[in-house]
Amino acid sequence: MDNPAGVMMFAETAEGTLCSITKELLGIGRKLADVLGQELSAVLIGKDLDSLAKEVVAFGADKVFVADDASLENYNPERYMVIIEHVIETAAPSIFLLGQTSRGADLAPRIAFKSSAALAMDCVELDVDAGTELLNHTRPVYGGIAMARAQSRPSSLQVATVRSKSQDPSEADPARKGEIVSVGEEVRGYDGQINFLRAVAVEADEVNLEEAEIIVAGGRGVGSAENFKKFVEGFAKILGGVPGASRGALDSDFAPANLQIGLTGKIVSPQLYVAIGISGMVQHMTGCSSSKTIVGINIDPDAAIFKYAHFGVVGDFEQVVPAMMQKCEELLKT
Numbered sequence: 001m002d003n004p005a006g007v008m009m010f011a012e013t014a015e016g017t018l019c020s021i022t023k024e025l026l027g028i029g030r031k032l033a034d035v036l037g038q039e040l041s042a043v044l045i046g047k048d049l050d051s052l053a054k055e056v057v058a059f060g061a062d063k064v065f066v067a068d069d070a071s072l073e074n075y076n077p078e079r080y081m082v083i084i085e086h087v088i089e090t091a092a093p094s095i096f097l098l099g100q101t102s103r104g105a106d107l108a109p110r111i112a113f114k115s116s117a118a119l120a121m122d123c124v125e126l127d128v129d130a131g132t133e134l135l136n137h138t139r140p141v142y143g144g145i146a147m148a149r150a151q152s153r154p155s156s157l158q159v160a161t162v163r164s165k166s167q168d169p170s171e172a173d174p175a176r177k178g179e180i181v182s183v184g185e186e187v188r189g190y191d192g193q194i195n196f197l198r199a200v201a202v203e204a205d206e207v208n209l210e211e212a213e214i215i216v217a218g219g220r221g222v223g224s225a226e227n228f229k230k231f232v233e234g235f236a237k238i239l240g241g242v243p244g245a246s247r248g249a250l251d252s253d254f255a256p257a258n259l260q261i262g263l264t265g266k267i268v269s270p271q272l273y274v275a276i277g278i279s280g281m282v283q284h285m286t287g288c289s290s291s292k293t294i295v296g297i298n299i300d301p302d303a304a305i306f307k308y309a310h311f312g313v314v315g316d317f318e319q320v321v322p323a324m325m326q327k328c329e330e331l332l333k334t
């Protein structure tokens, strides 16, 4: 490949701020661009983006393509694709990165299809071969019990989505200089098949598991909704984290459905994942096995959770968890 245009990424925003995945993409994107000796550019789409565009530069982009229009305030894949396609055609990047988020997972296959590009979804590691410019990616497979390392086949564009919390976010340097390019004319007057109807805001007290640094999750083994509240939610609160749940806990009505972690629930990668009374079935671990530190608390020494846990406690949670809660409270006070 002889494409000098470098690495491009989709900068996601929410409620007027850059999403944490955007800072992670700027971190890994910067590394890849530096290896290639090329530019890192970002595509920023939405409304009232002046200060966000400057922030994207501060966090590491050399260039930001900004489509700023009231009609782009709410996500619409067709309208966003019109802009992204135009920017890709104009700037001809060799790599395009997105977050493995609902938007990223929606846009990435569209971009890959339109560009006949190689696509790797849900990557947890990325690097690039400086000679061939081919992207190497590592992705969890078989429900997270194995990692697959692969290389994109040569094509003019390589597209990858990156799992949230798998990369170090870049640090802001307000003195950084970059170019801000206004785009988006082509979307004005565009009349597609999808009309935006309304956005349903997440309840203020709804847990954002994907962004959480600390999760305390409870399973069927906690025995009751009262125990879930007392031990799982209580421990999460002490640690400054959020509660999560296995499907076993949901099926037993101990926890609401929005807390489910796993294959058919949320995929999380916190710094700390505490699993209380969770057996560690592969469908659950798919959702949390990339957590930095996993602590398993289970009465059964042969429970599968101990195959994944960095620290394990074999015992009845009703004895183990209160002791941990008390100790953590003491330590966090000092």
Ligand SMILES: Cc1cc2nc3c(=O)[nH]c(=O)nc-3n(C[C@H](O)[C@H](O)[C@H](O)COP(=O)(O)OP(=O)(O)OC[C@H]3O[C@@H](n4cnc5c(N)ncnc54)[C@H](O)[C@@H]3O)c2cc1C
Binding pocket: 218, 219, 220, 221, 222, 245, 246, 247, 248, 249, 260, 261, 262, 263, 264, 265, 266, 276, 277, 278, 279, 280, 281, 282, 283, 284, 287, 297, 298, 299, 300, 303, 315, 316, 317, 318
């Ligand atoms: C297609 C498909 C998709 C699925 N998707 C998901 C998913 O997204 N998320 C998910 O979680 N599951 C999912 N499952 C279900 C999954 O296979 C397991 O059934 C589920 O994760 C089990 O939940 P659990 O570990 O809470 O319950 P159990 O398997 O019943 O485990 C309870 C654990 O608690 C321990 N325990 C009991 N008493 C105590 C005590 N006093 N102190 C400490 N430990 C105790 C037990 O030793 C046991 O290990 C899916 C299954 C299928 C087929």
